[in-house]
Amino acid sequence: MWGGLVEATPCIFLPMVAAVSFLALLLTANPTTAQASRTFDQIAHEADAARASDQGQRAVDLYQEGLKLRPSWSEGWWDLGSLLYDQDRFSEAQAAFRHFAANTRKPGPAYAFLGLCEYETRDYEQALRHFRLWASNGWTGTPELTDVALFHFALLLTRDGRFIEALYLLTTEVQRRGRSPALAEAMGLASLRMKNLPEEYPAKMRELIWLVGNSALYAALPPNDFARADEFANRLLAHYDQTANVHYYAGTLRGFEGKKEDAEKEFRLELDISQQNVAAMLELARIDLEADHLPEAEDLARRSVDLESKNPETHHVLGRVLLASNRTEESAKELETAKRLAPDGATIRSHLAMAYFRLGRKTEAQAEMAAFSELKAKEGVFVPPAEKMKAMKQAAR
Amino acid sequence: MIRLATSLLFVALSAAAQVKQPEQTSLPNAQSGFAQVSQAADSARDAGRSEEAIQLYKRALGFRPKWKDGLWSLSSLLYGQNHYADARESLRRLVAIDPELGLAWAMLGMSEFELRDYARALDHLRRAMAEGMGDQKDIAELVFYYVAVLENRFELFDDSTSLLIAMVKSGQDSKPLVEPIGLAALRLPFLPAEIPADRHEMIRQAGEATLALEAQRRDEAGKLFLGLTERYPNEPGVHFLYGAFLLDENPEAGIQEMKKELQVSPSNVSARLRLAEEYTKQQNPDSALPLAQEAVKLDPKRSSAHMMLGEVLIAKEDSLGGIRELETAREQAPQTVRIHWDLLRAYTAAGRSEEARREKEEIEKLSSARNQ
Numbered sequence: 004m005w006g007g008l009v010e011a012t013p014c015i016f017l018p019m020v021a022a023v024s025f026l027a028l029l030l031t032a033n034p035t036t037a038q039a040s041r042t043f044d045q046i047a048h049e050a051d052a053a054r055a056s057d058q059g060q061r062a063v064d065l066y067q068e069g070l071k072l073r074p075s076w077s078e079g080w081w082d083l084g085s086l087l088y089d090q091d092r093f094s095e096a097q098a099a100f101r102h103f104a105a106n107t108r109k110p111g112p113a114y115a116f117l118g119l120c121e122y123e124t125r126d127y128e129q130a131l132r133h134f135r136l137w138a139s140n141g142w143t144g145t146p147e148l149t150d151v152a153l154f155h156f157a158l159l160l161t162r163d164g165r166f167i168e169a170l171y172l173l174t175t176e177v178q179r180r181g182r183s184p185a186l187a188e189a190m191g192l193a194s195l196r197m198k199n200l201p202e203e204y205p206a207k208m209r210e211l212i213w214l215v216g217n218s219a220l221y222a223a224l225p226p227n228d229f230a231r232a233d234e235f236a237n238r239l240l241a242h243y244d245q246t247a248n249v250h251y252y253a254g255t256l257r258g259f260e261g262k263k264e265d266a267e268k269e270f271r272l273e274l275d276i277s278q279q280n281v282a283a284m285l286e287l288a289r290i291d292l293e294a295d296h297l298p299e300a301e302d303l304a305r306r307s308v309d310l311e312s313k314n315p316e317t318h319h320v321l322g323r324v325l326l327a328s329n330r331t332e333e334s335a336k337e338l339e340t341a342k343r344l345a346p347d348g349a350t351i352r353s354h355l356a357m358a359y360f361r362l363g364r365k366t367e368a369q370a371e372m373a374a375f376s377e378l379k380a381k382e383g384v385f386v387p388p389a390e391k392m393k394a395m396k397q398a399a400r
Numbered sequence: 401m402i403r404l405a406t407s408l409l410f411v412a413l414s415a416a417a418q419v420k421q422p423e424q425t426s427l428p429n430a431q432s433g434f435a436q437v438s439q440a441a442d443s444a445r446d447a448g449r450s451e452e453a454i455q456l457y458k459r460a461l462g463f464r465p466k467w468k469d470g471l472w473s474l475s476s477l478l479y480g481q482n483h484y485a486d487a488r489e490s491l492r493r494l495v496a497i498d499p500e501l502g503l504a505w506a507m508l509g510m511s512e513f514e515l516r517d518y519a520r521a522l523d524h525l526r527r528a529m530a531e532g533m534g535d536q537k538d539i540a541e542l543v544f545y546y547v548a549v550l551e552n553r554f555e556l557f558d559d560s561t562s563l564l565i566a567m568v569k570s571g572q573d574s575k576p577l578v579e580p581i582g583l584a585a586l587r588l589p590f591l592p593a594e595i596p597a598d599r600h601e602m603i604r605q606a607g608e609a610t611l612a613l614e615a616q617r618r619d620e621a622g623k624l625f626l627g628l629t630e631r632y633p634n635e636p637g638v639h640f641l642y643g644a645f646l647l648d649e650n651p652e653a654g655i656q657e658m659k660k661e662l663q664v665s666p667s668n669v670s671a672r673l674r675l676a677e678e679y680t681k682q683q684n685p686d687s688a689l690p691l692a693q694e695a696v697k698l699d700p701k702r703s704s705a706h707m708m709l710g711e712v713l714i715a716k717e718d719s720l721g722g723i724r725e726l727e728t729a730r731e732q733a734p735q736t737v738r739i740h741w742d743l744l745r746a747y748t749a750a751g752r753s754e755e756a757r758r759e760k761e762e763i764e765k766l767s768s769a770r771n772q
Contacts, residue, residue, distance in 0.1 A: 060496050090496045091520065181701075184555050184589060185519070202516040209594035231667045231698075238636065242596070 043072045047079065054082060062086055070102075077106040084116060093123040111143035115152035122155045131159045150180060154189065161193045162200055169193040174223040182220055190223070191216025194255070195248045196282060214239040215252050222259055229260050247277040254286060263290070281307045281317065288320050292327060300324045308337075315345035323354055331361045349378035434463035438470060450477050466497050472504065479507055484514040495524075502531030506543050513546055522550040541572055545580075549591050552584045560584040565614055574611060582607030586637035587670075602632050606641060613645060621645060629657070636665035643671070647678055654678065669699045676708050685715040696725075703733035711742055719750050737766050 050065035066083035070076055084099030097120035104110035104117065114137035121130035134156040142149060153176055160169035170193045177186055188201050191212035197204060204212065218235035221228040236253055243249045254269030267290050273283040284307040291300035304321035311317050322337035335358040341351045352375040359368035441456030457474035461467055471494040478487035491508040495501060509525035512518075525547045533540045544567055551560035561584045568574045568581075579592045582603035588595075595603055609624035625642040632638050643657030655678060661671040672695040679688035692709040699705055710725035723746050729739045740763045747756035 059499070063496070091492050092496065184553075202518075206591070206594045207596065209590050210588075210596050210599075213589065234665060234667055241634070 043069055043076075046072065047076070050079070050082070054086060059086055059090055063090070074102070075106055077103055080106060081113070084113070088116060088120065091123075093120040096120050097124065109143070111137060111140035112145075112148060114140060115144050115148055119152060119155055122159065127159055127162060130155070131163060134159065150176065154185070157193070158189055158200055161189070162198050164196075164198050166193045166196050170219070177220055177223045178225050182224070187216035187220045188212060189216070190219040194219045194252050196251075197248075211239070211243050211246060211249075214243070215249075218252075218256060222256055227259075232256060232260075244272075245276060247280065248273070248282075250276065251280060251283045251286075254283065258286070266290070279310055281311045281314065284310075285316055285320050288324065292320075292324055295327075297324060297328050301328065313344060315341045315348060315351065318344065319348070319351050319354065322351075322358070326354060326358055326361075331358050334358045335362060347378060349375050352378060434460055434467075437463065438467070441470070441473070445473055445477060450481055453477055454481070465493070468494060468498055471497070472501075475504070475507060479511060482514075484511040487511045488515065500531055502528045502533045503536060503539065505531055506533055506539055509543070510546060513550070518550055518553060522547065522554065525550070541567070545576070548577075549580050549583075552580060553589050553591055555587075555589045557584045557587050557589075561610075568611065568614070578607035578611065579603055580607070581610050585610045585641055586635075588637070602628065602635060602638075605631075606638070609641065609645075618649075629660075633660075634664055636668070637661075639664060640668060640671050640674075644674060647674060651678055651682070667698055669695045669702060669705060672698075673704055673708050676712060680708075680712055680715050683715075685712050688712045689716065701732065703729045703736060703739070705729075706732065707736070707739050707742065710739075710746075714742070714746055714749075719746060722746055723750065735766065737763055740766070 046065055046069040050062055050069055053062035053065055063083060063086050066079050066086065070079045070083065073079070080099050080103035084096045084103055087093075087096035087099060097117060100113045100116045100120065104113040107113070114133045118130045118133035118137060121127070121133060134152065137143075137152060138156070142153075144152065153172055157169045157172040157176070160166075160172065170190065173186060173190050173193060177190070180186070185201070191214070192199055192201065192204065194215050195212065197208075197212075214235050218232045218239065220232075221235065222232035233256075236256055239249060240253060250269045250273035254266045254273065257263075257269055258266035267287065270283045270287045270290070273280050274287070277283075284303045288300045288303035288307065291297070291303065301321070301324045304317065304324050307314075307317040308321050318337045318341035322334045322341060325331075325334035325337060328334075335355065338351060338355040338358055341348065342355055345351060352371045356368045356371035356375060359365070359371060437456055438460040441453050441460050444450075444453035444456055454474060454477050457470050457477070461470050461474065464470070471490050475487050475490040475494060478484075478490060488508060488511040491504055491511060494504045495508060498504070505524050506528035509521045509523075509528055512521035512524060525543050528543050529540075529547065533543065544563060548560045548563040548567070551557075551563065561581065564577050564581050564584065568577055579595065579600070582605070583590055583592070583595070585606045586603060588599075588603070605624055605628050609621050609628065612618075612621035612624060622645060625645050628638050629642045639657045639661035643654045643661060645654075646657055647654030655675060658671045658675045658678075661668055662675075665671075672691040676688040676691040676695065679685065679691070688708075689712050692705070692712045695702070695705040696709050706725045706729035710722045710729060712722075713719075713725060714722035716722075723743065726739060726743050726746060729736070730743060733739060740759045744756050744759040744763065747753070747759060
């Protein structure tokens with residue numbers, strides 16, 4: 004409460020606060036203010052007491068009353084927002100957290116709450132934006148808030164088609180909290196590359212998602228429980244071996260288990276079922292590239308570019324294949340396209356740097372390497388693209 | 401069942417007790433405006449002009465946002481029109497004003513169920529059960545049904561089974577409960593609507609077998625369980641069900657079925673525990689020990705795994721190790737009487753009389769709570 008009063012006080016008075024009781028100061032400074040302040044204090048006190056004694060609605064009313072008297076009462080906004088959020092009144096909570104964020108120097112956790120409220124009110128773009136802001140502000144908040152916000156952040160990344168980033172976050176959560184049905188479901192959606200939220204995928208896909216999700220989850224546990232991951236994967240293949248993305252998932256799992264040949268087999272099976280599965284094509288191209296089967300790798304990479312010319316990864320893989328084939332000019336062109344499509348992709352920049360070095364374009368190569376280092380430090384989902392770009396520009400300078 | 405829910409609930413809610421409250425003091429103009437609009441809303445509702453009534457209730461609530469009767473009527477109308485998101489909003493406001501309205505929690509939970517917000521639906525439907533739903537038996541039955549199927553979806557299989565069996569025993573029509581019981585028996589965390597098309601028959605058969613067993617129709621249950629294993633030999637859970645049935649009357653055959661289950665689903669913890677229990681009963685703790693140890697390793701948070709390992713270790717005269725496991729089990733499931741009995745015996749045998757006395761007291765406390 005006192006923090007709120009101090010924040011509302013003009014800066015000129017702040018030194019005096021140390022010497023004189025703040026309340027006494029207000030009482031002597033201006034009789035009208037003193038009257039309002041006393042009323043405010045009383046309300047704030049009652050609001051806190053109502054909240055502490057689980058009188059949710061009464062506490063909400065009192066905080067709202069207090070905030071009418073003192074709109075700059077940042078703790079009041081925070082407490083009001085939290086109470087409304089606990090009552091599932093998300094639109095109202097959202098408004099309170101917005102006020103809090105505007106009235107405080109440390110808005111970090113409010114961004115997480117804003118993201119959660121916006122998720123519930125289905126304003127998904129804004130929610131994603133706020134989760135990114137929360138991340139760039141250091142993921143602050145209680146462990147409970149962090150868990151809930153991370154989970155919803157991951158769901159929105161999946162909905163946005165950023166499956167790898169979603170899985171990265173979900174894996175972090177699995178490693179922190181262990182297994183839960185909700186985490187398994189979320190991992191199932193991301194692993195199957197389904198741009199769906201848990202509340203909106205078709206009911207008939209529940210078993211498929213459950214099987215994939217559990218398999219992925221057990222594989223992600225520390226230590227990896229591959230036996231159980233395989234058990235779920237085998238059940239999956241027994242029932243859904245003709246379903247798109249199932250063999251792609253199985254290939255990813257086998258690759259994660261270090262069974263490269265099995266992984267390759269699964270990716271090829273995936274392409275038999277869904278000839279235009281770019282994710283499987285890229286995986287195979289990478290495997291061929293690693294095995295130095297360059298013509299095969301190039302064929303796959305070119306097919307994936309034809310199918311998804313706006314997917315940076317298709318150009319990236321083709322660029323790598325061409326680089327390995329010593330067709331450096333062509334490689335640089337593909338990698339430049341990949342860079343244009345995904346300016347925050349760290350590894351694209353490192354491959355582009357290699358291409359430039361080989362072409363003797365040393366200054367550009369050094370700039371790309373600097374960008375790579377900066378981006379690598381901020382890699383993943385944690386930083387909004389705008390901030391990554393800023394970091395990159397600074398590095399380039 | 402779920403389709404029936406909407407109409408049943410709507411009918412029941414229309415007849416449900418009105419929520420009364422002292423009205424707030426308002427300005428005369430607002431008061432007369434409110435009186436006029438709220439009366440018009442009630443009339444429109446009573447005349448079946450739902451859309452008009454919805455608009456009027458919204459207007460009346462503009463005058464008095466905390467008008468409980470109005471929020472209730474508005475919510476019921478919105479739910480009846482399948483406007484679940486709007487119904488949810490209005491119900492959230494209502495339960496925030498009066499958190500003891502069991503029927504409002506029920507309708508909130510069902511709205512959330514329709515919106516597939518299952519975690520909140522389960523919380524709120526359980527809250528409805530806790531608050532009570534007055535004499536609205538039909539709604540109470542629906543709430544129990546939703547809670548049971550949601551518990552199953554959240555992998556609370558035993559809770560779901562207990563509730564479903566209690567519903568059957570209370571005289572509810574068992575037909576709509578067969579699939580939910582089958583799902584819980586086979587440990588498949590799906591809603592009935594999520595059952596894959598080619599799995600209905602298996603799940604129904606598992607449900608019917610479980611129901612037959614509960615009703616002590618053992619011959620019928622045995623045939624159904626056997627039929628399941630013959631028809632679906634590679635499906636997880638099938639051999640476990642038959643094995644559990646057989647352990648009572650033909651332990652050797654039961655053991656064989658449990659072993660088959662472990663071939664189909666090698667990480668099945670329940671099968672390991674039943675086998676360990678049977679071996680301990682047969683005074684063969686050497687065979688029980690690795691199974692109990694594996695169960696703990698596979699599911700360290702499961703109290704029954706620690707309990708079993710504790711029992712096996714004590715049978716092998718490792719009283720220190722056994723007590724340690726039993727204490728872990730007690731920590732995880734303090735309400736389980738069997739664990740306290742195990743500890744009472746173990747402490748007594750180890751001469752730890754003070755701890756044994758505390759266990760005895762705990763058993764008495766739990767038994768009396770159960771009787772009440």
